[in-house]
Amino acid sequence: MELLVASAVGLMSAAGIYLVLRLRTFPVILGLAMLSYAVNLFLFATGRIVVGEPAILSLHLNHYTDPLPQALVLTAIVISFGMTALVVMLSLGAYLETGNDRIDMVDEVEKPQIDPEHMPAPSAPERHPAGQEPQR
Amino acid sequence: MIATLPSLALSSLTLTASAATEAVSQAAGHATTQVATAAAGAPVDPVSHWIIAPVLLPAVLAPLMVLLMRFDLLLQRVFSLAGAVALAGLAAWLMADASTGHIVDYRLGNWPAPFGIILVLDRLSALMLTLTAGLSVPVLLYAIGSNWDTRGRHFHALFQFQLMGINGAFLTGDAFNLFVFFEVLLIASYGLMIHGGGAERMKAGVQYVVFNLAGSTLFLFALGTIYSVTGTLNMADLAEKVAHLPAGDAGLIRVGAMLLILVFAVKGALVPLQFWLPNTYSHAPGPVAALFAVMTKIGAYAILRVYTLIFPPTTPATGTMFADILLPAALVTLAIGMIGIMGAKQMARMVSFAAIGSMGTLFIAIAQFTPAGNAAALYYTVHSTLAAAALFLITDLTIARRGEFGGALRAAPKITQSGLIAALFFVAAIATAGMPPLSGFLGKLLVMQATWNAPLRWWIWGAILVTSLISIVGFARAGSSLYWKANAIAPGGRLSVPEERPLLPFVATGMLLAGLVALTVFAGPVTHWMQGTATQLLDRTAYITAVLGHR
Numbered sequence: 001m002e003l004l005v006a007s008a009v010g011l012m013s014a015a016g017i018y019l020v021l022r023l024r025t026f027p028v029i030l031g032l033a034m035l036s037y038a039v040n041l042f043l044f045a046t047g048r049i050v051v052g053e054p055a056i057l058s059l060h061l062n063h064y065t066d067p068l069p070q071a072l073v074l075t076a077i078v079i080s081f082g083m084t085a086l087v088v089m090l091s092l093g094a095y096l097e098t099g100n101d102r103i104d105m106v107d108e109v110e111k112p113q114i115d116p117e118h119m120p121a122p123s124a125p126e127r128h129p130a131g132q133e134p135q136r
Numbered sequence: 137m138i139a140t141l142p143s144l145a146l147s148s149l150t151l152t153a154s155a156a157t158e159a160v161s162q163a164a165g166h167a168t169t170q171v172a173t174a175a176a177g178a179p180v181d182p183v184s185h186w187i188i189a190p191v192l193l194p195a196v197l198a199p200l201m202v203l204l205m206r207f208d209l210l211l212q213r214v215f216s217l218a219g220a221v222a223l224a225g226l227a228a229w230l231m232a233d234a235s236t237g238h239i240v241d242y243r244l245g246n247w248p249a250p251f252g253i254i255l256v257l258d259r260l261s262a263l264m265l266t267l268t269a270g271l272s273v274p275v276l277l278y279a280i281g282s283n284w285d286t287r288g289r290h291f292h293a294l295f296q297f298q299l300m301g302i303n304g305a306f307l308t309g310d311a312f313n314l315f316v317f318f319e320v321l322l323i324a325s326y327g328l329m330i331h332g333g334g335a336e337r338m339k340a341g342v343q344y345v346v347f348n349l350a351g352s353t354l355f356l357f358a359l360g361t362i363y364s365v366t367g368t369l370n371m372a373d374l375a376e377k378v379a380h381l382p383a384g385d386a387g388l389i390r391v392g393a394m395l396l397i398l399v400f401a402v403k404g405a406l407v408p409l410q411f412w413l414p415n416t417y418s419h420a421p422g423p424v425a426a427l428f429a430v431m432t433k434i435g436a437y438a439i440l441r442v443y444t445l446i447f448p449p450t451t452p453a454t455g456t457m458f459a460d461i462l463l464p465a466a467l468v469t470l471a472i473g474m475i476g477i478m479g480a481k482q483m484a485r486m487v488s489f490a491a492i493g494s495m496g497t498l499f500i501a502i503a504q505f506t507p508a509g510n511a512a513a514l515y516y517t518v519h520s521t522l523a524a525a526a527l528f529l530i531t532d533l534t535i536a537r538r539g540e541f542g543g544a545l546r547a548a549p550k551i552t553q554s555g556l557i558a559a560l561f562f563v564a565a566i567a568t569a570g571m572p573p574l575s576g577f578l579g580k581l582l583v584m585q586a587t588w589n590a591p592l593r594w595w596i597w598g599a600i601l602v603t604s605l606i607s608i609v610g611f612a613r614a615g616s617s618l619y620w621k622a623n624a625i626a627p628g629g630r631l632s633v634p635e636e637r638p639l640l641p642f643v644a645t646g647m648l649l650a651g652l653v654a655l656t657v658f659a660g661p662v663t664h665w666m667q668g669t670a671t672q673l674l675d676r677t678a679y680i681t682a683v684l685g686h687r
Binding site: 028042045080103 | 319336346359
């Protein structure tokens with residue numbers, strides 16, 4: 001049992017880390033989801049692995065499983081679910097705005113300097129300098 | 137999000153499954169007697185119930201703004217500002233109370249100490265609350281005056297949620313609750329960061345979110361490891377349990393504590409985990425970046441709290457390993473930040489690197505783990521938060537007037553109100569670089585004084601002095617190309633940016649700079665207060681007894 005849980009946590013973490021290091025948003029989000037599965041399982045195991053016992057305190061029970069990690073996992077699941085939904089929406093927004101789903105940005109040095117005399121061609125996607133909003 | 141908190145009240149169990157029934161019944165009996173004494177009219181501090189107010193006030197305001205005022209910007213502005221001002225008053229009152237030196241706790245649901253969620257107010261928490269509230273008022277004024285809050289929706293609601301998360305993180309006395317409040321403040325910061333939209337900002341937002349989600353996962357791994365060893369997540373209880381840990385568990389607790397410091401290092405932008413900061417802060421809206429100036433300090437606060445209370449250098453299991461790791465990392469952070477000021481080609485990026493550099497100085501002071509080091513760190517925290525926020529606001533003022541030149545650090549025709557903005561930049565740059573006469577100089581002096589007896593003294597002094605010089609050169613170069621060279625390339629010419637002269641942004645920036653001046657003028661009483669806070673921080677038994685009661 002311990003071996004199974006431990007290797008499941010390890011495998012999912014490894015897959016998660018590999019995917020998070022990819023350059024496109026979709027694998028990165030999958031990787032984050034994978035990591036959160038791994039950590040949820042890990043949190044379960046922190047209360048020691050007990051099979052088939054209630055998670056409730058009672059004076060008549062000699063064996064029980066630690067309910068606190070289950071409460072922690074519940075909170076962690078809720079939070080990671082919300083965060084995953086948010087990052088999906090955000091990446092979709094970034095994809096629609098920039099036209100690609102790369103996670104890295106054009107380097108500051110490589111970025112074409114914006115010069116009033118040599119404005120970017122009208123066909124190029126609209127660029128704004130850092131922090132600058134389009135004039136209303 | 138607050139709905140998830142009561143589920144934590146389930147932490148009525150800190151025993152691992154291996155415990156026998158006797159222990160359980162004892163614990164239950166102990167718990168009931170504690171509840172009974174509390175109910176039987178044990179003197180309850182009148183401040184006690186007000187501790188949760190800094191969390192509740194924004195938590196109530198924000199949904200009201202979304203539900204009732206979403207189409208009325210004026211109402212949102214009034215309530216947001218009133219909320220921030222009320223928060224500042226509340227924080228100042230709590231700080232006045234905490235100054236007397238006693239530590240007050242607030243138990244949610246009146247669950248006795250190691251079992252339920254607990255909020256704790258001591259001098260450090262009160263200081264950070266006041267700093268946050270004091271920062272939020274000028275930042276809000278700026279956001280309103282510069283119309284940033286009209287460029288997207290729900291700015292004020294997100295702002296209040298952000299305040300709720302930050303206040304909660306400063307108040308909580310429970311490690312898992314710290315994680316929850318980190319998530320609250322992060323999810324609000326994601327919304328604020330991409331406020332106003334735009335391709336570059338969205339892309340930077342994705343990076344920021346992904347980096348912090350990975351950090352949150354790491355946080356959970358760290359908490360899980362620590363819980364598996366100690367069977368508790370209440371900070372005071374952890375402090376007791378970790379101090380008396382059997383030797384066989386030392387390895388596991390070291391792993392947990394190391395993972396935890398990595399998480400806080402992500403928040404505090406400590407090298408090598410600082411990569412998220414420049415892109416995030418330079419692409420965030422100006423007022424949001426100014427508010428984020430306090431976000432890095434949350435990492436510093438968490439390290440200060442956890443590594444003085446739970447894992448102080450006297451702990452047999454961990455020893456001085458954290459100080460040994462923090463100090464070199466802090467030195468590199470300082471160097472990278474200050475060199476970044478020289479290397480940056482964009483104004484907002486330059487200020488972001490200045491923020492990284494100030495975190496380096498701050499962590500050098502924290503890494504001493506001495507009363508003098510902590511006091512210097514606290515003084516420098518207040519100074520660097522105000523200075524960085526002022527610089528971000530001035531950056532936004534400048535960029536808004538430079539039209540298509542944006543924040544590029546090169547000469548452009550003269551901007552509207554050039555003289556005033558240049559003067560503000562001059563003051564803020566002097567403060568950030570650490571030149572006399574402003575508080576940056578005093579802060580660095582305090583840090584250097586606190587490290588006089590450190591083994592790596594010459595490294596620390598050398599790094600602080602040389603990087604100060606580098607940052608002075610960097611700021612001088614940036615300031616002259618932004619404000620001075622205008623006449624050289626276009627004598628008498630002006631940028632054809634709409635001539636708007638709103639007053640409020642200048643009032644907001646002036647408030648932050650006035651804070652820096654006040655910090656300089658009242659440096660004596662302030663450092664005295666910080667020394668008292670540092671002493672209280674190192675008195676672990678006072679905190680533990682305040683939370684767990686007399687044992």
